[in-house]
Amino acid sequence: MAGFEIANVAGTITYQQELDLSALAETFRQRPEINSVTYEPDENHWLQVWFAPNDTYVSFYRSGKCSIVGATSPKQFDELVERVNALMRELLEFDYEPTAKINNIVATAELDSLASLETIAIGLGLEQTEYEPEQFPALIHRYKGSVLLVFSSGKIVCTGAAEMKQVSSVIDDITEQIEAITIE
Incomplete structure (x- = not known):
């Protein structure tokens, strides 16, 4: 976790x-x-x-x-x-x-290593992901009713969850997905 x-x-x-x-x-x-x-x-x-x-x-x-x-x-x-x-x-x-x-729990997490946000956006799927660095410095990913902001520093902000179980699940899942993309 x-x-x-x-x-x-x-x-x-x-x-x-x-x-x-x-x-x-x-x-x-x-x-x-x-x-x-x-x-x-x-x-x-x-x-x-x-x-x-x-x-x-x-x-x-x-x-x-x-x-x-x-x-x-x-x-x-x-x-x-x-x-x-x-x-x-x-x-x-x-x-x-x-x-x-x-109504909303906002949580933050840190990743140790990170591929480029462009690579992560493609890896996560462009249907649920937006990355327009000219508009906003973070990748925006919609997942399981939450919105995740992923910054190039490795910081993740999760918002939109109303229960701790959802926050934990979403952050665990996105961390695993990003780590898999970063390793590739």
Whole structure:
């Protein structure tokens, strides 16, 4: 199995009611577990909140959805969901369990050796692979519902997976495929 690091876990929480963002902003500004609050309705239609201790970003929308970005593991994402839900239970009156879901895990990996990106693009198959160095410095490969960026430095970025098993499988597979192409 190829080693990888999680760079970001992003997801959503859905509350079954409209949110008063102005009132939430005022309340959040008084809370010690929140580092920063930005609400500028003339510029953005969402409330931006950074939760302590690691400044994980949560955006709240009037529709009742909120997005979480910046968790470094599914466990940290789940912990933040619990913290946000506990806070929202204090502020809103609801007796349902809000829906929380991881939408995207971004992971990085490193390859030791690498053939040219042109050779890799051909080897992986041009149906799922794009490489236009004049447009973007990495090879873009779509595989098993994920998008992989392969840089000439050997760095791989995997995005689009919603589960750790998928991240692991995709990175293992692409590493094996690229190593086979590099050896040829």
